[in-house]
Amino acid sequence: MAAVVVRNVNEHGRVTLRDVARAAGVHPGTASRALNEQTRSLVNADTAQRVLEVAESLGYHPNPIARGLKTRRSYTIGVLIPDILNPLFPPIIRGIEDRLEQAGYTSVIANTENDPERERIDFRAMLARQVDGFITATARLDHAILDEIVGAPMVLVNRRVADGSFASVTADDRAGTKLAVDHVVELGHRQIAFVGGPMTLSTTRDRHEAFKEAMRKHRLKVDRSLTLVGDWITIREGQRLCRELLDSGKHFSAIVAANDLMALGCYDALAERGLVCPDDVSVVGYNDMPFCDHFNPPLTTIRIPHYEMGVAAADLLLDQLDERAPDTRGRGAVVLEPSLVVRDSTAPPAG
Amino acid sequence: MAAVVVRNVNEHGRVTLRDVARAAGVHPGTASRALNEQTRSLVNADTAQRVLEVAESLGYHPNPIARGLKTRRSYTIGVLIPDILNPLFPPIIRGIEDRLEQAGYTSVIANTENDPERERIDFRAMLARQVDGFITATARLDHAILDEIVGAPMVLVNRRVADGSFASVTADDRAGTKLAVDHVVELGHRQIAFVGGPMTLSTTRDRHEAFKEAMRKHRLKVDRSLTLVGDWITIREGQRLCRELLDSGKHFSAIVAANDLMALGCYDALAERGLVCPDDVSVVGYNDMPFCDHFNPPLTTIRIPHYEMGVAAADLLLDQLDERAPDTRGRGAVVLEPSLVVRDSTAPPAG
DNA sequence: CTGAAAGCGCTAACAT
DNA sequence: ATGTTAGCGCTTTCAG
Numbered sequence: 243m244a245a246v247v248v249r250n251v252n253e254h255g256r257v258t259l260r261d262v263a264r265a266a267g268v269h270p271g272t273a274s275r276a277l278n279e280q281t282r283s284l285v286n287a288d289t290a291q292r293v294l295e296v297a298e299s300l301g302y303h304p305n306p307i308a309r310g311l312k313t314r315r316s317y318t319i320g321v322l323i324p325d326i327l328n329p330l331f332p333p334i335i336r337g338i339e340d341r342l343e344q345a346g347y348t349s350v351i352a353n354t355e356n357d358p359e360r361e362r363i364d365f366r367a368m369l370a371r372q373v374d375g376f377i378t379a380t381a382r383l384d385h386a387i388l389d390e391i392v393g394a395p396m397v398l399v400n401r402r403v404a405d406g407s408f409a410s411v412t413a414d415d416r417a418g419t420k421l422a423v424d425h426v427v428e429l430g431h432r433q434i435a436f437v438g439g440p441m442t443l444s445t446t447r448d449r450h451e452a453f454k455e456a457m458r459k460h461r462l463k464v465d466r467s468l469t470l471v472g473d474w475i476t477i478r479e480g481q482r483l484c485r486e487l488l489d490s491g492k493h494f495s496a497i498v499a500a501n502d503l504m505a506l507g508c509y510d511a512l513a514e515r516g517l518v519c520p521d522d523v524s525v526v527g528y529n530d531m532p533f534c535d536h537f538n539p540p541l542t543t544i545r546i547p548h549y550e551m552g553v554a555a556a557d558l559l560l561d562q563l564d565e566r567a568p569d570t571r572g573r574g575a576v577v578l579e580p581s582l583v584v585r586d587s588t589a590p591p592a593g
Numbered sequence: 594m595a596a597v598v599v600r601n602v603n604e605h606g607r608v609t610l611r612d613v614a615r616a617a618g619v620h621p622g623t624a625s626r627a628l629n630e631q632t633r634s635l636v637n638a639d640t641a642q643r644v645l646e647v648a649e650s651l652g653y654h655p656n657p658i659a660r661g662l663k664t665r666r667s668y669t670i671g672v673l674i675p676d677i678l679n680p681l682f683p684p685i686i687r688g689i690e691d692r693l694e695q696a697g698y699t700s701v702i703a704n705t706e707n708d709p710e711r712e713r714i715d716f717r718a719m720l721a722r723q724v725d726g727f728i729t730a731t732a733r734l735d736h737a738i739l740d741e742i743v744g745a746p747m748v749l750v751n752r753r754v755a756d757g758s759f760a761s762v763t764a765d766d767r768a769g770t771k772l773a774v775d776h777v778v779e780l781g782h783r784q785i786a787f788v789g790g791p792m793t794l795s796t797t798r799d800r801h802e803a804f805k806e807a808m809r810k811h812r813l814k815v816d817r818s819l820t821l822v823g824d825w826i827t828i829r830e831g832q833r834l835c836r837e838l839l840d841s842g843k844h845f846s847a848i849v850a851a852n853d854l855m856a857l858g859c860y861d862a863l864a865e866r867g868l869v870c871p872d873d874v875s876v877v878g879y880n881d882m883p884f885c886d887h888f889n890p891p892l893t894t895i896r897i898p899h900y901e902m903g904v905a906a907a908d909l910l911l912d913q914l915d916e917r918a919p920d921t922r923g924r925g926a927v928v929l930e931p932s933l934v935v936r937d938s939t940a941p942p943a944g
Numbered sequence: 945c946t947g948a949a950a951g952c953g954c955t956a957a958c959a960t
Numbered sequence: 961a962t963g964t965t966a967g968c969g970c971t972t973t974c975a976g
Contacts, residue, residue, distance in 0.1 A: 258953060269963050274955060281955090286961055306721050307658050307667075308953035311968045316658075318722075326683045327883060335677060339704060348718055350701040353690060367699055370657050371669075506887055532678060536857055538889035609969060620947045625971060632971090637945060659969035662952045 257302045266296040273297075277304065310372050319349045319559065320368035322361060322378035326353040328475075328503060330531040330548065331379060334399060337552020338377055345560050347374070354380050356474070369394065375563055377555050382442045395562035399555040400546075402444045402575070409562065411554040411576040413546035415445050418580035419452035420459075422498045422526045422544055425582055427460050430590045431496040431524060435468040437483045437508060439475040439500040446475060446500045449528065453498055468494050475500060480507020488515055495523060495591040502527035502534055502543055505587070509538070520589035530583050540585035547578050554578070608653045617647040624648075628655065661723050670700045670910065671719035673712060673729035677704040679826075679854060681882040681899065682730060685750060688903020689728055696911050698725070705731050707825070720745065726914055728906050733793045746913035750906040751897075753795045753926070760913065762905040762927040764897035766796050769931030770803035771810075773849045773877045773895055776933055778811050781941045782847040782875060786819040788834045788859060790826040790851040797826060797851045800879065804849055819845050826851060831858020839866055846874060846942040853878035853885055853894055856938070860889070871940035881934050891936035898929050905929070 263273035268289060275281040276293035285293075296302075310316040319342055323331050335351060342349050350373070352364040361380055368376070375395035382401075398410035426434055436453045439446030450471060457464045467490045472479040480499060484507060487494065499505035505527030512519050519525050519539060527534065530545035558574040614624035619640060626632040627644035636644075647653075661667040670693055674682050686702060693700050701724070703715040712731050719727070726746035733752075749761035777785055787804045790797030801822060808815045818841045823830040831850060835858060838845065850856035856878030863870050870876050870890060878885065881896035909925040 256953095259955095260953080270953090271955080271964075272962055275962085278955085284961075289961080303717065303721050305662075305723075305953055306718075307662055307723050308968090309955075311658055311662060311953080311970095312955045314968080326686060327680075329678075329680060329884075332677045332683075336704065348722075353687065366654065367657075370654055371699075372656075372658050506884075509887065533680075533857075533884055533888075536860065536888050537884075538887060538891065540889065607969095610971095611969080621970080622948075622972075623946055626946085629971085635945070640945085656969055659952090660971075662954090662969080663971045665952080 257300045259302070259304070262293065262297045262300055262302050265300060266293045268293060277302075314372070315374055316372040317347050318371070318373045319347050319556075320365070320373040320376045321349050321351045322364060322368075322376060322380045323351060323353055324356045324361075324380040326351075328531070329533060330400075330502070330529050333532065333548035334379065334552040334555075337549040337554075338399075338556045339552075341553045341556035341560075345556075347560075349377075356380070358382065375559050377559055395559055397555050397558045397562070397574070399551055400445060404444075406575060409558045409574040411551050411558060411574075411578065412445070413551065413578045413580045415448035415580075416452035416455070418528065418544040418546065419449045419498070420456045421580065421582045422528065423453060423456035423460070425542070425584065426496040426498065426524055426526060426588060427462070429496075429524065429588060432462060432591075433465075433468070433492075433494040433496070434462065435465075435487050435494040435497045436470065437480055437487070437497055437499040437504050438469070438471040439479075439504065440473050441471060443475070446471075449500050465492060468492055472500075472504070475503055477503050477507040477510065480504030481510045482507070484508040484511035485514075487511075488517075496588070497523060497525045499525060499527050502529045502531045502541060505541055505543070506537065509587075520587050521592060524588040524591070526588055534583075535585065537587075539587050542585045542588040543583050544580045545583045546580045551578060607656075608651045610653070610655070613644065613648045613651055613653050616651060617644045619644060665723070666725055667723040668698050669722070669724045670698050670907075671716070671724040671727045672700050672702045673715060673719075673727060673731045674702060674704055675707045675712075675731040677702075679882070680884060681751075681853070681880050684883065684899035685730065685903040685906075688900040688905075689750075689907045690903075692904045692907035692911075696907075698911075700728075707731070709733065726910050728910055746910055748906050748909045748913070748925070750902055751796060755795075757926060760909045760925040762902050762909060762925075762929065763796070764902065764929045764931045766799035766931075767803035767806070769879065769895040769897065770800045770849070771807045772931065772933045773879065774804060774807035774811070776893070776935065777847040777849065777875055777877060777939060778813070780847075780875065780939060783813060783942075784816075784819070784843075784845040784847070785813065786816075786838050786845040786848045787821065788831055788838070788848055788850040788855050789820070789822040790830075790855065791824050792822060794826070797822075800851050816843060819843055823851075823855070826854055828854050828858040828861065831855030832861045833858070835859040835862035836865075838862075839868075847939070848874060848876045850876060850878050853880045853882045853892060856892055856894070857888065860938075871938050872943060875939040875942070877939055885934075886936065888938075890938050893936045893939040894934055895931045896934045897931045902929060 259273055260270050263270040273293050275285045276290040282290050339349050354361040354364055377397050379399045398408050402410040402412050438450045441447045454464050470483045472483050497508050505525050508525050527541045527543035530543045534541040534543050554576045610624055611621050614621040624644050626636045627641040633641050690700050705712040705715055728748050730750045749759050753761040753763050789801045792798045805815050821834045823834050848859050856876050859876050878892045878894035881894045885892040885894050905927045
């Protein structure tokens with residue numbers, strides 16, 4: 243009861259392993275072993291117990307930095323996101339974090355702003371900070387960073403590279419795009435435009451190709467001036483492309499967009515010209531990102547399992563991190579199934 | 594030309610300061626001084642130059658972890674976000690990152706999921722990882738973590754604590770709410786409902802009080818059963834509250850919501866009952882988060898300067914980090930001005 | 945101006 | 961089962 247708490251803390255105010263060891267009357271090495279799950283068995287049960295108690299009462303928290311310096315492991319994962327403003331990513335991040343946390347890892351998120359240079363900087367900074375691996379959603383096909391990564395475990399999410407040199411989890415973009423095209427064709431549309439993203443991203447490139455393929459399968463003409471490719475996958479770019487569509491003079495009654503943001507941009511361009519969706523033009527998006535159901539009109543789109551993709555990516559990374567499977571790099575290529583979500587932005591063509 | 598590049602790197606593959614020193618023929622201490630901006634003047638210009646070149650050619654990157662262990666500075670800032678799914682936060686994060694990056698700091702983001710326990714864990718983990726300071730958007734008034742922070746520099750964004758013990762940047766919630774109430778009153782509404790957030794958050798509590806005050810100022814009755822307070826600030830909670838409003842039997846023609854997400858929930862509840870906004874009920878949100886202009890209908894709301902708030906928060910933190918100003922803690926309390934953004938969710942009452 | 949040496953907090957052989 | 965020692969990569973006195 244009356245026992246005065248040993249106040250053996252260093253002058254700096256921070257409780258260190260040495261402080262704990264001193265207070266428990268053992269050597270720092272022993273204290274270290276006692277405090278560590280893995281090595282606890284190497285130490286006398288009573289001693290271990292005592293060390294634990296002292297650590298608790300002193301409010302000891304190990305310094306992961308110092309530990310990492312020694313062990314070369316930080317139990318930290320770098321997560322590279324191209325654009326945190328895109329609502330597609332938060333649910334993916336959540337999936338990643340949840341799964342990683344269960345496994346005792348911390349994730350640090352960086353927002354690369356779609357800028358290869360920034361991506362490179364963030365990547366290096368994380369590497370320098372000793373992250374144990376990466377999950378990246380930013381991989382362009384010409385991947386600035388990918389070739390720098392010699393040894394770091396890494397998995398791609400919602401992106402992949404052609405040669406399969408990296409593990410990845412994606413939704414089946416070709417199947418999804420086909421779903422979108424089939425849907426508008428079924429509604430009776432024949433003149434269908436495509437508002438695409440850059441060819442440097444695996445997703446948007448796949449969707450572009452799948453669009454043309456699906457059109458051909460329906461024996462529909464792929465009009466070059468109705469099949470546009472943008473430099474970004476943003477609202478503005480979608481708007482720009484849709485204006486271009488409208489300016490072309492060519493007729494079309496439906497637009498398949500490469501993602502939801504671009505679809506939203508189409509809404510804007512259509513509204514500018516006094517056109518109403520879906521009465522005049524049907525629009526279908528891609529991703530079913532949060533809020534799609536609240537847009538004006540609610541957006542018909544292709545749903546991909548965001549959260550699950552994050553979880554799957556984390557799982558893949560954890561596999562790589564697991565030393566028992568030393569070279570699983572590139573082995574996993576999880577492909578999830580997309581599905582069509584019909585809302586109010588699509589309808590049979592007028593007339 | 595023919596000079597063989599010195600390949601003095603350690604067996605581990607990583608280029609370390611010692612490797613650079615050895616290759617440059619100087620002592621590690623000297624190399625350290627040469628490599629560091631601050632101490633470079635202490636070293637012979639030629640030597641410094643040579644060290645720099647060798648470092649470059651060897652591809653040397655300092656290990657911030659090791660440095661941090663020594664200097665007790667990580668040049669890393671922890672950013673605690675309550676809910677990454679809320680589009681309000683990404684622009685704030687962007688502001689924070691941009692400003693911090695200019696100053697040479699890296700930000701690491703954690704998503705606390707509105708869970709005090711998780712907040713505490715993230716906070717501790719960051720502290721352990723030697724972050725130099727915190728920016729947090731998660732501060733509840735009963736702030737679990739706030740009292741743990743003895744020395745760490747910290748600034749609150751979009752939240753504040755009553756006693757002003759922490760620096761904060763907020764928008765003027767009372768003024769903003771008044772704007773919202775004034776707007777619907779001006780449109781002719783008299784029976785105005787309030788869909789509020791928890792009293793544990795400074796923002797939602799202020800908005801709640803300001804609502805009542807503004808109503809009184811207009812000599813309008815504040816009906817208790819039309820002035821609701823929820824436990825969360827989510828779409829679902831807004832929906833739940835709005836249903837409650839509808840079930841109360843009391844008449845109202847406008848809803849002032851505590852944030853945009855809750856306003857969206859009101860849309861949903863209204864739609865369920867076959868009511869249309871704004872014809873039957875006007876709705877005004879709060880925050881003007883991204884996508885508000887694309888909702889169905891586009892949401893009238895109170896705009897707060899998201900990005901600028903992030904920048905301001907970073908500035909405040911940088912002030913605290915600056916040793917020349919040792920005790921600025923709690924001094925700054927930046928308050929930014931909100932403004933009304935009128936869109937299509939508000940209209941004069943029917944009849 | 946530069947070298948030597950100590951040490952940040954921790955872990956991991958190696959002894960005992 | 962525990963103590964000893966060395967060292968992760970860097971910075972920073974202190975000498976010289």
